[in-house]
Amino acid sequence: xxxxxxxxxxxxxxxxxxxxxxxxxxxxxxxxxxxxxxxxxxxxxxxxxxxxxxxxxxxxxxxxxxxxxxxxxxxxxxxxxxxxxxxxxxxxxxxxxxxxxxxxxxxxxxxxxxxxxxxxxxxxxxxxxxxxxxxxxxxxxxxxxxxxxxxxxxxxxxxxxxxxxxxxxxxxxxxxxxxxxxxxxxxxxxxxxxxxxxxxxxxxxxxxxxxxxxxxxxxxxxxxxxxxxxxxxxxxxxxxxxxxxxxxxxxxxxxxxxxxxxxxxxxxxxxxxxxxxxxxxxxxxxxxxxxxxxxxxxxxxxxxxxxxxxxxxxxxxxxxxxxxxxxxxxxxxxxxxxxx
Ligand SMILES: NC(=O)c1ccc[n+]([C@@H]2O[C@H](COP(=O)([O-])OP(=O)(O)OC[C@H]3O[C@@H](n4cnc5c(N)ncnc54)[C@H](OP(=O)(O)O)[C@@H]3O)[C@@H](O)[C@H]2O)c1
Numbered sequence: 001x002x003x004x005x006x007x008x009x010x011x012x013x014x015x016x017x018x019x020x021x022x023x024x025x026x027x028x029x030x031x032x033x034x035x036x037x038x039x040x041x042x043x044x045x046x047x048x049x050x051x052x053x054x055x056x057x058x059x060x061x062x063x064x065x066x067x068x069x070x071x072x073x074x075x076x077x078x079x080x081x082x083x084x085x086x087x088x089x090x091x092x093x094x095x096x097x098x099x100x101x102x103x104x105x106x107x108x109x110x111x112x113x114x115x116x117x118x119x120x121x122x123x124x125x126x127x128x129x130x131x132x133x134x135x136x137x138x139x140x141x142x143x144x145x146x147x148x149x150x151x152x153x154x155x156x157x158x159x160x161x162x163x164x165x166x167x168x169x170x171x172x173x174x175x176x177x178x179x180x181x182x183x184x185x186x187x188x189x190x191x192x193x194x195x196x197x198x199x200x201x202x203x204x205x206x207x208x209x210x211x212x213x214x215x216x217x218x219x220x221x222x223x224x225x226x227x228x229x230x231x232x233x234x235x236x237x238x239x240x241x242x243x244x245x246x247x248x249x250x251x252x253x254x255x256x257x258x259x260x261x262x263x264x265x266x267x268x269x270x271x272x273x274x275x276x277x278x279x280x281x282x283x284x285x286x287x288x289x290x291x292x293x294x295x296x297x298x299x300x301x302x303x304x305x306x307x308x309x310x311x312x313x314x315x316x317x318x319x320x321x322x323x324x325x326x327x328x329x330x331x332x333x334x335x336x337x338x339x340x
Pocket of ligand 1: 045046047048129130133154155156157158159160178179180181184200223224228244245246247248249250275276277278319320321322323324325327328329
């Protein structure tokens with residue numbers, strides 16, 4: 001039996017295309033001492049994968065040419081020589097874009113709890129990296145306070161939709177989303193319960209944000225960077241907090257746009273702070289309890305955008321940049337892998 005893998009053939013300029021990756025058959029990995037063999041079920045498709053394809057400094061090293069594309073994912077343990085994993089455990093970790101992965105001391109996986117009443121795709125979404133990013137980004141990095149006027153970009157996406165719903169549940173004064181197009185904006189209001197949503201593709205974004213937040217923005221959760229960040233900076237309230245979570249508008253960009261309104265941080269005594277969700281790894285269990293409860297009692301609505309077939313992982317990644325995804329993007333490598 002072979003292990004189908006997707007490797008990095010060459011570094012992309014702009015969007016990933018057919019020359020970026022190769023689909024190859026490799027020998028099945030062998031489960032060594034203290035290791036476990038994992039059959040991959042779902043891949044988490046995250047914008048950061050695109051940044052790892054660049055030969056540029058980041059929070060993890062670039063993916064090497066010829067290496068399997070680095071990616072989060074989940075799967076089931078089918079063989080184990082490790083006390084950490086048992087056959088049948090469903091695990092989450094860095095699977096890479098491939099059908100079979102090895103859990104080892106240098107690539108540890110988390111065993112997912114069964115019996116939560118949540119399916120695997122939901123766990124990968126709300127209890128996975130994006131839900132955790134929303135939780136810690138809003139509450140810790142953004143120091144959210146009841147009554148805050150909160151603005152979230154990428155509001156119809158995996159991270160943004162959860163940010164707005166936690167803010168709503170915790171008593172925000174107002175929650176305003178920013179998303180691309182009429183359909184996404186109505187999803188943000190009608191499905192996720194934001195008070196309002198502003199379409200960044202339409203003109204006069206700065207003015208429309210001013211109309212939505214006449215007293216200013218207390219907390220801006222930035223998933224996008226670039227012009228959208230600039231328009232929100234122009235509208236911050238006194239002592240505003242800006243959470244630098246992502247800059248998806250820049251990941252494929254061949255030229256970087258300048259942000260011009262940083263002087264507003266001085267005038268309004270504002271703060272901007274970046275973070276990576278891994279910074280909070282020691283506190284994931286705490287977030288899992290609250291996020292699972294919020295999904296089960298309906299305070300967090302969610303949706304998963306399932307793309308069938310490992311070979312479609314590069315197309316799935318591109319969906320994040322065209323806005324073709326609705327909710328958390330996951331590639332289904334093997335649908336037999338389930339949590340319950
Ligand atoms: N700091 C961390 O640890 C961490 C962890 C996870 C994710 N993130 C960041 O969080 C952000 C969201 O990630 P996600 O996985 O939740 O993805 P997502 O929001 O589910 O999907 C990405 C969305 O970004 C929007 N988008 C794409 N290009 C854009 C552009 N040029 N301008 C404005 N919006 C654009 C699209 O929405 P529209 O259709 O509305 O345009 C698209 O649906 C990313 O920046 C990601 O890097 C950071």
